[in-house]
Amino acid sequence: KLSKRLQRIADYVSTGGRVADIGSDHALLPVYLLQSGKSRSAIAGELNAGPYMAAKKQAADANLTALLEVRQGDGLAVLKPGETDTVTIAGMGGLLMREILETGRQAGKLEGVTELVLQPNVGEDAVRLWLLEQGWYLANESILEEDGKIYEVLHAKRQPDAEALNAKLYDGSFLPLDWDRSALKGLLIRMGPHLIREGSETLEEKWRLEIEKLEKIRKQMSASDLPEAASKREQFQADIERIEEVLKCLR
Ligand code: SAM
Numbered sequence: 654k655l656s657k658r659l660q661r662i663a664d665y666v667s668t669g670g671r672v673a674d675i676g677s678d679h680a681l682l683p684v685y686l687l688q689s690g691k692s693r694s695a696i697a698g699e700l701n702a703g704p705y706m707a708a709k710k711q712a713a714d715a716n717l718t719a720l721l722e723v724r725q726g727d728g729l730a731v732l733k734p735g736e737t738d739t740v741t742i743a744g745m746g747g748l749l750m751r752e753i754l755e756t757g758r759q760a761g762k763l764e765g766v767t768e769l770v771l772q773p774n775v776g777e778d779a780v781r782l783w784l785l786e787q788g789w790y791l792a793n794e795s796i797l798e799e800d801g802k803i804y805e806v807l808h809a810k811r812q813p814d815a816e817a818l819n820a821k822l823y824d825g826s827f828l829p830l831d832w833d834r835s836a837l838k839g840l841l842i843r844m845g846p847h848l849i850r851e852g853s854e855t856l857e858e859k860w861r862l863e864i865e866k867l868e869k870i871r872k873q874m875s876a877s878d879l880p881e882a883a884s885k886r887e888q889f890q891a892d893i894e895r896i897e898e899v900l901k902c903l904r
Pocket of ligand 1: 675676677678679698699700701704726727728729742743744745753
């Protein structure tokens with residue numbers, strides 16, 4: 654049985670496609686996708702030798718070597734253009750994830766890929782921004798709590814009307830806030846437009862914790878009398894207030 658986090662990722666993967674799971678570790682996700690019959694074939698990519706060997710063993714133990722190819726390499730470099738429909742990347746930071754996606758894109762590895770399922774551990778904003786800039790429609794996202802940790806899963810699709818759909822998604826007109834557009838868009842990119850619309854308790858909890866962290870930093874800056882500290886402090890205060898305003902809209 655998959656963890657709740659991996660199950661949520663699996664739920665987003667479209668049925669009947671070829672999937673590549675990058676940074677697959679023990680290849681739990683592709684093994685599940687094949688065993689459940691959801692995916693037709695899979696590639697597990699791993700940079701490091703330990704997890705690569707573990708994934709190989711997992712594929713063999715599950716009798717899936719015909720359907721699951723395990724490849725060692727950096728990010729999307731393990732893929733040939735056009736050989737996969739869905740790319741999943743989970744359990745790493747958003748900045749590394751964006752780096753992997755962008756390097757892969759430049760090498761043509763995303764050509765023919767129609768769907769991305771991404772679960773950044775932190776730095777979700779970097780991933781959302783990259784998707785937006787690259788014209789991937791953020792079709793859905795979800796937030797969940799497991800073992801005391803909060804995870805976000807992003808589901809992006811390549812489709813002709815992606816730009817128009819994203820424009821609507823990020824215009825924030827559903828929020829009763831009279832901020833300027835770019836401030837609103839910035840916060841939507843950070844907090845997740847679908848997640849804000851859904852307004853779950855888990856989202857609220859996540860951002861209460863974030864505010865606590867920001868407060869801590871702001872207080873530490875109060876102790877500093879460096880000339881730039883005052884304006885930084887104000888920026889933090891303004892940021893906290895903005896997040897709180899959005900949280901108020903959730904209820
Ligand atoms: N995706 C699995 C999950 O979500 O449960 C495993 C997550 S594990 C914390 C991250 C994995 O990514 C590690 O096994 C690591 O070796 C691999 N990794 C890190 N950087 C990578 C890269 N540039 N290319 C491929 N794999 C990478």
